[in-house]
Amino acid sequence: MSKSHEILFRALADPTRRAIFERLCQDGDQTVAALTARAKVSQPAVSKHLGVLKQAGLVRDRHEGRQTHYTAQPGALAPLVDWTSRMAGFWQSRFDDLEDLLKRMDQ
Amino acid sequence: MSKSHEILFRALADPTRRAIFERLCQDGDQTVAALTARAKVSQPAVSKHLGVLKQAGLVRDRHEGRQTHYTAQPGALAPLVDWTSRMAGFWQSRFDDLEDLLKRMDQ
DNA sequence: CATACACATAACTCGTTGGTTATTGATCAG
DNA sequence: CTGATCAATAACCAACGAGTTATGTGTATG
Known part of the structure; x- marks a missing residue:
């Protein structure tokens, strides 16, 4: 449970996979064919990526x-x-100054 | 710039690397030796991971x-x-669009 | 100056993974 | 029923990445 970010980071590490996910976030529902058309890889590759994302x-x-x-999702x-x-x-808890944190986040 | 998340996702994809980063976030400044002591891998491996994080x-x-x-950082x-x-x-904006649509259909 | 130490780099191995083509399973059209 | 289409699975391959041991570079110390 505390490791749920493990599978997430791994799933999102691949650019092709992120591209597919981004497209699904932007344009919503998509068929595999539609996703394959936009992707630069074959349909089986897309299916495999979708499996990982799922x-x-x-x-x-x-x-x-x-x-x-x-x-x-x-x-x-x-x-x-x-x-x-x-x-x-x-990080923040090791510094009392909140503004310092925000400045660093801003850069 | 707009692709800076590419290198980030890749850097954080590895569990060992995340562990090192987490430790640095929690306990602050650390020497390579100190990090190696806690890690389950050799010192050169730690150095390489630190290189990627850097x-x-x-x-x-x-x-x-x-x-x-x-x-x-x-x-x-x-x-x-x-x-x-x-x-x-x-996701939210598409949801909003749907709400708008439904409102318009209502009147 | 010589030795020990901290870290980085080199050279290599090996498992993982992302890609391919070929095939199968299921569904729709004629 | 037959042929075409959509997606998933199988089988395979090349590249990459994380790990190792060995070595190099620089710094403190006796």
Whole structure:
């Protein structure tokens, strides 16, 4: 449970996978064919990436006839947000000056 | 610049590297020897990881005599926060669009 | 000056992974 | 029923990445 960011970071590490996820976030529901058309890789590659994203909970699939629609689940990004704010939090707790933190975050 | 999350995701994808970064965030300044002691890998491995983290801007090094101290730079996480909120934002805006549509259909 | 120490770099191994083509399973059209 | 289409799976391969041991570079110390 405390390791849920492990699978997330791994899933989002690959650029092709991020591109697919970004597209699903921007444009919503997409069939595999539609995603493949925009991607620079073959359909099996896209399917494999979607499998990884699904495993990470980042997408959901829905079958309609002979095509499969995928949808982004941005809520699954929560553990990642938690992790980053925890890191920033550790950092912050070692400094009493909040403004100093914000300045560093700004740069 | 707009692709700075590429190197970030890649740097944070590895568990050993995240562990090192987490430790630097929690406990602050650390020498390579101190980090190696806690890590489950050899000193050269730790050095290599630190190199990657440094490349990503996540850590900074400071030389003191014959030892090197590393410090976390959590501000470098900003592009990652941007990315995640952008993904959530896309999602939210499409949700808003749907709400607008439904409102218009109502009247 | 010689030795020990801290860290970085080099050279290499090996498992993982992202890509491919070929094939299968399922569904729709004629 | 037949052929075409969409997606998933299988089988394979090349490249990459994280790990190791060995060595190099620089600094403190006797």
